[in-house]
Amino acid sequence: MSITSIKEEIVKSKKIGLSFHTSPDGDAIGSTLSLLRAIRSIGKEAYIISRDVIPDNLSFLALSEEIDGNTLEPDSNTDLVIVLDCGNIDRISAHLDNYDGKIINIDHHLSNEQYGFINYVDPTCAATAEISYLLIKELGIDFNKKTSLEIDIAKSIYTSLVTDTGSFRHSNVTKRTHLIASEVIELGIDNSKIHSNLFDNKDFNKVKLMGCILANVELALENKVAVMQISKNILENFNLINVDTSDIISIGLGIKGVEVALLLKESEKGIKVSLRSKNNVDVRKVAECYGGGGHMKAAGAIQKDLDLETAKSNLLKTLKEEMKL
Ligand SMILES: [Mn+2]
Structure with a gap:
């Protein structure tokens, strides 16, 4: 058109x-x-x-x-x-x-x-x-x-x-x-x-939240995937239920050797998943496996009726296949 x-x-x-x-x-x-x-x-x-x-x-x-x-x-x-x-x-x-x-x-x-x-x-x-x-x-x-x-x-x-x-x-x-x-x-x-x-306009609590998330970042799949998690509890503690986390996931991608950053956020609707890719991994394909979508290097999805741990292991399994590891 x-x-x-x-x-x-x-x-x-x-x-x-x-x-x-x-x-x-x-x-x-x-x-x-x-x-x-x-x-x-x-x-x-x-x-x-x-x-x-x-x-x-x-x-x-x-x-x-x-x-x-x-x-x-x-x-x-x-x-x-x-x-x-x-x-x-x-x-x-x-x-x-x-x-x-x-x-x-x-x-x-x-x-x-x-x-x-x-x-x-x-x-x-x-x-x-x-x-x-x-x-x-x-x-x-x-x-x-x-x-x-x-x-x-x-x-x-x-x-x-x-x-x-x-x-x-x-x-x-x-x-x-x-x-x-x-x-x-x-x-x-x-x-x-x-x-x-x-x-340069961040809420003070947002910066403290970033600190908590970064303190607990994990590496998976041959250290090529950075995994960050945010529980509902921590969001409630900081009074940041609807916080934008796109800048936080980018920090995960900034880690040397990391190809994909994964951020899982617990919400009312389910586990919200954001994915970012540094080079050639098509994270949109991974998001689509869970009914989501987006771009090759930035995508998202929601996994319903499960906990953070299960959502994380699901995604790592899908990513492992996508990354041929
Ligand atoms: Mn856009």
Whole structure:
């Protein structure tokens, strides 16, 4: 499907809801808020549908206050819902069971379920915001103008690029990623301040939690796999039930000789598993064995009705096969 056909649907629609994956990260939010700002600028009524509340470190973005967790399903008269950065219909941060209008699915996850009436899924994009950027330009936004509209959009897009590429270090980064970054930087946005907002903004308890997790990291499978575990107890003690742990798992991958980092988190829904790969191990395949998905080097899944130990040994068994050890 083409960007033009998405633009046509937007122009045709009266009321547009935007949503993203649950527990939204910088790309889910940046790709959505940039598009929301652009859609409104052409005079369309658009709003956020999200059961999640904006994470503190992303609250500097324009319109972020609208991600308040109060609109759980499409308002009446909504004739289009655009879902960004979400591969699985079950992971959308919106309740769509009673909605019978159109859905457009804009994403970059390889394991995307193509649940939309239009599916624009491009796994070569480092971030979903690379697609938002194309669509925003198609909607007529001119970055040469440098008004608050373009600057707000630029900050959201830059945030998406930085967060989904590990600050431009992952192998998903392409020339296009840098070209888009270059174009939005040209608007005079303060990249250093954005980095500080994103990363130098940790809750004190989060840093202490990191210490506890790192103190107990284990190595498995010929020291090629780093395993980290977080029990519900420890999350409750630190009052961090919904904490984002993507930065913690990256530290595991930083260990010399480690090829895969594994983080298991006990939650209401089951054991949440995150996987990261340094080089050639396709962790998406491992996640898919447990009904999850993601990218080759970053994936996740949930294992239900079992304890941390069992979830861990299941995963190590699957990983052992995948890594041919
Ligand atoms: Mn993404």
